[in-house]
Amino acid sequence: MVDTSAITLSENRAVERARIRKERVRSSLIDLIVTLGTIMIALLIGFIVTLAVGKEPIKAYTALLTGPLSQVNRLGNWIQDATTLILIGLSVSIAFQARQFNLGAEGSLLVGALTAAVVALYVPLPPVLGIVVPLLAAMTAGFLVALIPGWMKAYLNANEVVSTLMINAIIANLYQYLLINFLTPEGDNVRRSALLPATSAFPLLADIFNANLGRANLAIVLVLIAVIAVWVLMRRTSFGYEVRMIGANEKFARYGGISARRVIMLSFAIGGAVAAIGGVHLALGVHNRLILGISAGLGFEGIVVAMLARNNPLLVPITGLFYSYLRIGGDIMERTASVGAEIVQVIQAVIILLITAQFVIEFVRARRNTSGTSSSRTAAASDATAVPSEQSRRNI
Amino acid sequence: MIEMRDITKVYPNGVRANREVSFEIKAGEIHALVGENGAGKSTLMKILYGVERPSAGQIYLKGKPVRINTEHEAIALGIGMVFQSFMLVPSFTIAQNVVLGNEPVHGALLDNRAAINATSELAKQYGLVVDPSAIVDSVPVGMRQRVEILKALYRGADVLILDEPTAVLTPQETRELFAAIRQLVKTGKTVIFISHKLREVMEISNRVSVMRDGQMVGTVDTKDATETSLARMMVGREVFQQYDKPPVNRGAAVLQARDLEYVNEAGRQVLRGVSFNAYAGEILGIAGVEGNGQTELVEVLTGLRVAVGGTIKLGDSDITSRSAREVRQAGVAHIPEDRLNNGVALTASIEENLIVDRYSKPPFSRAGFTSLAAMVKNGETMIEQYAIRAPDGALPVGSLSGGNMQKVVVARELSANPQLLIAAQPTRGVDIGATEFMHQQLIQQRTNGVAVLLISADLAEVMALSDRLAVMHNGQIVAIFPDARGLSEEEVGLYMLGVQLQTQAEIEKNW
Numbered sequence: 027m028v029d030t031s032a033i034t035l036s037e038n039r040a041v042e043r044a045r046i047r048k049e050r051v052r053s054s055l056i057d058l059i060v061t062l063g064t065i066m067i068a069l070l071i072g073f074i075v076t077l078a079v080g081k082e083p084i085k086a087y088t089a090l091l092t093g094p095l096s097q098v099n100r101l102g103n104w105i106q107d108a109t110t111l112i113l114i115g116l117s118v119s120i121a122f123q124a125r126q127f128n129l130g131a132e133g134s135l136l137v138g139a140l141t142a143a144v145v146a147l148y149v150p151l152p153p154v155l156g157i158v159v160p161l162l163a164a165m166t167a168g169f170l171v172a173l174i175p176g177w178m179k180a181y182l183n184a185n186e187v188v189s190t191l192m193i194n195a196i197i198a199n200l201y202q203y204l205l206i207n208f209l210t211p212e213g214d215n216v217r218r219s220a221l222l223p224a225t226s227a228f229p230l231l232a233d234i235f236n237a238n239l240g241r242a243n244l245a246i247v248l249v250l251i252a253v254i255a256v257w258v259l260m261r262r263t264s265f266g267y268e269v270r271m272i273g274a275n276e277k278f279a280r281y282g283g284i285s286a287r288r289v290i291m292l293s294f295a296i297g298g299a300v301a302a303i304g305g306v307h308l309a310l311g312v313h314n315r316l317i318l319g320i321s322a323g324l325g326f327e328g329i330v331v332a333m334l335a336r337n338n339p340l341l342v343p344i345t346g347l348f349y350s351y352l353r354i355g356g357d358i359m360e361r362t363a364s365v366g367a368e369i370v371q372v373i374q375a376v377i378i379l380l381i382t383a384q385f386v387i388e389f390v391r392a393r394r395n396t397s398g399t400s401s402s403r404t405a406a407a408s409d410a411t412a413v414p415s416e417q418s419r420r421n422i
Numbered sequence: 423m424i425e426m427r428d429i430t431k432v433y434p435n436g437v438r439a440n441r442e443v444s445f446e447i448k449a450g451e452i453h454a455l456v457g458e459n460g461a462g463k464s465t466l467m468k469i470l471y472g473v474e475r476p477s478a479g480q481i482y483l484k485g486k487p488v489r490i491n492t493e494h495e496a497i498a499l500g501i502g503m504v505f506q507s508f509m510l511v512p513s514f515t516i517a518q519n520v521v522l523g524n525e526p527v528h529g530a531l532l533d534n535r536a537a538i539n540a541t542s543e544l545a546k547q548y549g550l551v552v553d554p555s556a557i558v559d560s561v562p563v564g565m566r567q568r569v570e571i572l573k574a575l576y577r578g579a580d581v582l583i584l585d586e587p588t589a590v591l592t593p594q595e596t597r598e599l600f601a602a603i604r605q606l607v608k609t610g611k612t613v614i615f616i617s618h619k620l621r622e623v624m625e626i627s628n629r630v631s632v633m634r635d636g637q638m639v640g641t642v643d644t645k646d647a648t649e650t651s652l653a654r655m656m657v658g659r660e661v662f663q664q665y666d667k668p669p670v671n672r673g674a675a676v677l678q679a680r681d682l683e684y685v686n687e688a689g690r691q692v693l694r695g696v697s698f699n700a701y702a703g704e705i706l707g708i709a710g711v712e713g714n715g716q717t718e719l720v721e722v723l724t725g726l727r728v729a730v731g732g733t734i735k736l737g738d739s740d741i742t743s744r745s746a747r748e749v750r751q752a753g754v755a756h757i758p759e760d761r762l763n764n765g766v767a768l769t770a771s772i773e774e775n776l777i778v779d780r781y782s783k784p785p786f787s788r789a790g791f792t793s794l795a796a797m798v799k800n801g802e803t804m805i806e807q808y809a810i811r812a813p814d815g816a817l818p819v820g821s822l823s824g825g826n827m828q829k830v831v832v833a834r835e836l837s838a839n840p841q842l843l844i845a846a847q848p849t850r851g852v853d854i855g856a857t858e859f860m861h862q863q864l865i866q867q868r869t870n871g872v873a874v875l876l877i878s879a880d881l882a883e884v885m886a887l888s889d890r891l892a893v894m895h896n897g898q899i900v901a902i903f904p905d906a907r908g909l910s911e912e913e914v915g916l917y918m919l920g921v922q923l924q925t926q927a928e929i930e931k932n933w
Contacts, residue, residue, distance in 0.1 A: 042813035042814075043813045043814050045813075046813055046814050046817070047814075258791075262791055262792055262794075263787075263790050263791055263792060264781055264782045264787045264790050264791075264792060265790070266792075267774070267777075267781050267792060268781075270770065270774075271767055271770060271774070271778060274767035274768070274769045274770040275763070275766070275767035275768065275769075275770075277763050277764050278763075278764055278765065278766060278767045278775075278778065279767070279778070280726065280746060281724075281726060281746065281756070281758060281764045281765070281778075282746070282750075282778030282779050283745070283746045283747030283748075283749075283750045283751075283778070284747070284778070285745065285747070
């Protein structure tokens with residue numbers, strides 16, 4: 027008697043489970059279709075804008091869409107730009123998963139570039155170590171600098187948006203001051219540091235493949251390592267579990283015995299170390315020296331990359347490449363067609379705006395749910411989304 | 423004046439908050455509506471105020487049937503309500519808050535002077551002292567409440583519903599509020615006063631209606647009632663199901679709490695010298711009307727808040743001021759009263775929710791790396807063992823029903839093999855089947871030698887389950903009964919309401 031009921035129960039569960047698996051595949055397929063559809067619509071709107079302002083709209087739009095692939099050196103630009111963006115996107119995604127609106131990647135990137143360059147300039151190092159030592163120094167510096175807003179948030183409950191922006195401002199000015207007053211060689215009338223020693227330069231892809239790939243360099247290997255490392259950290263370690271639980275419900279995490287303060291602080295700091303790698307890439311790979319405005323605002327562009335990827339480390343390379351493609355394509359459009367930089371940015375923004383607008387996906391999903399059978403489940407699920415968004419509002 | 427006839431309210435999740443409730447209010451009276459938490463008072467009043475719609479039943483205003491679908495319609499009919507949590511704009515002045523939504527304008531701008539004049543006139547008329555030009559954020563709670571009342575009056579309310587208005591007030595402010603209520607009635611208004619504080623009900627009301635389990639028990643004239651008779655009406659329900667418990671086999675004192683003091687963020691002293699022991703193999707129930715320090719006591723014991731005084735010993739080790747993790751590692755499990763906010767992370771999977779207290783230990787973690795296989799396996803085992811109705815452990819907890827969410831919490835806490843299990847309001851908002859399950863689990867733990875501390879505002883529940891029973895009132899343990907059998911609910915109710923107290927010596931004898 028008892029046995030048979032147990033069997034039917036587990037059979038029921040197996041059937042139910044299969045149904046759920048199927049449902050899950052279906053819903054991710056729909057997600058994908060909706061996302062692709064959104065991109066198409068966005069590109070269309072972008073084209074309409076181009077039509078309205080450009081003299082040669084077809085030519086201009088072709089430049090945007092195919093530009094980065096049209097010449098080898100443009101391909102190189104794309105790779106090089108995406109390298110930094112992906113690293114920053116990874117950096118941002120870590121604290122975002124703990125629902126911390128950490129905007130400090132820009133500062134950590136500058137600190138990383140500065141530290142790596144100074145170590146490379148002043149510490150004589152053999153090959154390989156010439157890259158490894160500045161890299162580790164930069165990551166340490168990025169970690170420590172990001173620890174400050176993390177500590178302020180965790181222990182003083184200081185708003186992280188304000189603290190990270192302020193620290194970014196301090197670092198940007200400090201960077202400029204040190205560069206102008208101490209690092210610019212005497213007699214150089216451009217404000218920039220001396221060229222870094224050859225042992226501290228990332229090998230260029232152009233030399234390896236013997237093609238004109240611009241300044242793209244072997245730092246892409248670091249990107250691969252970083253993507254895997256951040257994924258493992260967030261998905262396969264206790265720390266990642268802690269971060270995700272804090273992001274899901276901080277009170278629950280505390281109740282379970284997680285030290286939310288420690289974890290929040292570390293989520294900032296680890297993000298800082300990753301962002302610093304982006305700075306190393308710029309200093310040792312792209313420019314081979316420090317220049318004014320080396321970051322060019324990339325620290326903030328990385329936020330878009332992380333958001334597009336919904337903080338999933340494995341998606342960050344894809345969204346990073348995509349966003350970078352738009353940036354490079356826009357540059358080319360500006361240079362080859364008679365479309366001003368402002369319009370290029372408008373088109374980029376429209377595209378990003380539409381894609382980021384997750385309400386499209388959520389709208390479709392909500393429609394599907396209400397037509398579904400299990401209304402209680404929908405209600406519970408909407409509860410589930412309501413609570414964290416309440417939390418995130420408070421955090422921001 | 424107002425009559426609610428046969429009102430039934432069934433929520434979409436199946437909870438029947440009101441069952442054929444009839445309720446009548448006469449013009450010009452102060453009518454108290456009392457009952458335990460969850461008795462359905464607030465639901466009934468929300469129906470009258472148009473916030474909720476009844477599933478069945480009819481409302482009559484001055485003999486005419488009316489439908490009240492929104493708050494605006496209620497206000498148009500002259501019904502106003504002041505909620506427990508105030509709905510004021512903290513950065514606006516009092517006058518601006520009072521006129522909000524119906525502002526006197528000067529051109530396109532708010533006529534501030536007219537707003538202030540209107541406010542002070544109303545305030546004078548009803549004896550509700552406020553400073554019209556003060557910013558709401560800067561004035562005390564009592565004044566904010568008066569602003570809420572003025573807001574309702576400004577909109578033309580003839581009937582005012584006050585939802586537990588004294589819960590947030592000091593005794594001094596309560597006296598002022600009562601004076602204002604009497605003044606309101608003198609000018610022809612009608613007041614409905616929701617409360618579970620019987621002393622205040624006796625003091626202020628003309629008539630009292632008592633609700634219990636979603637039903638109306640009855641309405642009496644206050645002059646014919648006593649606190650004791652009201653308490654009996656409130657709690658004297660059908661006897662809760664009795665459980666067959668094996669005889670107590672009391673072991674050593676697992677938990678020793680002594681002189682615990684706690685002051686909350688607002689500076690109010692919530693725990694005043696709480697002392698008791700919890701013994702292995704025994705369920706110690708803590709009864710009490712909610713808000714008498716139980717929540718804080720549990721959070722102090724579990725390391726979520728830090729006591730300002732006193733000691734907590736678990737076995738031989740002192741766990742006072744230890745972190746939540748250290749307390750858990752010492753062998754304390756905790757079923758929290760606020761399940762949605764503390765007990766689970768709704769967007770995380772069932773599997774993830776089940777390991778929040780052990781994710782950093784083997785087999786779930788080795789050298790800092792987590793084992794997905796161990797997590798999934800643990801999830802399957804728990805779902806099976808605790809009959810959690812979920813087809814897959816990877817589903818978010820938010821997709822489960824309330825009862826099954828609670829099972830996730832219970833599965834996690836019981837499988838931690840605690841020495842001490844603290845269960846706070848374990849069956850709140852849970853269906854009958856899950857309640858039964860929960861009760862069986864608690865009894866089983868106790869019979870297996872765990873010290874169980876059961877905190878519940880549901881008197882029938884604590885009385886049915888407890889071996890020993892303590893009563894909390896106003897941040898203190900006011901009574902400990904060595905044997906919960908043979909106690910009557912009325913008797914315990916008197917201690918819960920602070921009408922009776924045991925002497926310190928009587929209490930200490932039964933620590």
